[in-house]
Each structure stands twice: as C-alpha cells, then as structure tokens.
Amino acid sequence: MKHSTTPQTRRGRGPARRIGRSLALVLPVVLVLSGTLAVTRVNWSGGSSSPVLTASDASASKASSRVVRAPHEVLHDRLLTELREEDPGVALTHLQQAVDERPSLARHCASIARSLGRAAVRVYGPTRAQSYSRPVCDTSFASGVLAAHG
Numbered sequence: 001m002k003h004s005t006t007p008q009t010r011r012g013r014g015p016a017r018r019i020g021r022s023l024a025l026v027l028p029v030v031l032v033l034s035g036t037l038a039v040t041r042v043n044w045s046g047g048s049s050s051p052v053l054t055a056s057d058a059s060a061s062k063a064s065s066r067v068v069r070a071p072h073e074v075l076h077d078r079l080l081t082e083l084r085e086e087d088p089g090v091a092l093t094h095l096q097q098a099v100d101e102r103p104s105l106a107r108h109c110a111s112i113a114r115s116l117g118r119a120a121v122r123v124y125g126p127t128r129a130q131s132y133s134r135p136v137c138d139t140s141f142a143s144g145v146l147a148a149h150g
Contacts, residue, residue, distance in 0.1 A: 072108035088120040088132035109137035117144020
C-alpha cells in the first residue's frame with residue numbers, strides 16, 4: 001500500500017537541502033571562531049584601568065617593565081610575612097578567608113598551607129609550629145610542618 005501519490009526520487013530535493021548541509025558544516029566553525037575571539041577580548045584580570053590585550057596585539061610581544069604576579073603568589077608572600085611578623089595562626093586564618101572570598105584560590109590553598117607549615121618550622125621550631133595546625137585546606141599545614149621537620 002502506497003501512502004504518497006507523488007513519486008519520490010533522489011534528485012528532486014532542491015537547493016534547501018544543499019543549503020542545510022552547507023550550514024551544518026560551516027556554522028559550528030563560525031561559532032567556535034567567534035567564541036574564541038570573544039574570549040580573547042574579555043578583560044579577565046578585573047582591573048578596568050588596564051587595556052585589554054589580545055594575542056594579535058603587537059605591543060604584547062614587547063617586554064614589559066612591570067612584572068604582573070598571579071593572585072596566589074601575592075597571597076603566598078603576604079601570608080609568609082604575616083607568619084613571621086605575627087604567628088602562623090593569623091596567616092592560616094587569612095588564608096582561609098582569602099579562599100572563602102576568592103574560590104579561584106582554592107586550587108592553590110594546599111600548596112600555600114604546606115609552604116606556611118615549612119616556614120613555621122624554620123621560624124618557630126617543629127613543636128611550636130605544630131601547635132598552630134588546623135584543618136585549613138585539609139591538613140596541608142601539618143604536612144608542611146612534618147616535611148620540614150622530617
């Protein structure tokens with residue numbers, strides 16, 4: 001039993017099918033390229049005063065006189081200073097607060113805490129350094145104390 005009265009042939013599908021196939025091939029490429037270009041134009045640093053640099057920017061290849069440091073490096077240095085000037089407890093509290101305020105720092109939390117533990121052993125000795133241990137970034141501070149002591 002035949003449901004259609006018009007004969008179906010492979011050749012009579014028209015230009016709509018060709019256009020559809022062309023779009024199916026070209027559209028994903030265009031979307032990926034436009035998304036990539038859009039991401040390179042976003043100012044990810046958060047500072048509104050600095051101009052946005054792209055990979056094609058000629059001035060980006062020149063060496064800058066100012067070294068821009070990553071936020072976790074700045075935090076690390078600030079906490080080491082606090083550890084020396086105050087005590088490891090203050091530094092660990094500020095580390096936890098910084099991670100709570102900026103979740104992007106969480107992936108660096110363990111390494112910073114271990115570094116603080118090693119520095120605490122150098123400044124306070126192993127017994128006193130261990131007394132400041134708390135569960136900031138799991139037990140990374142304690143493992144830093146242990147690594148510096150052992």
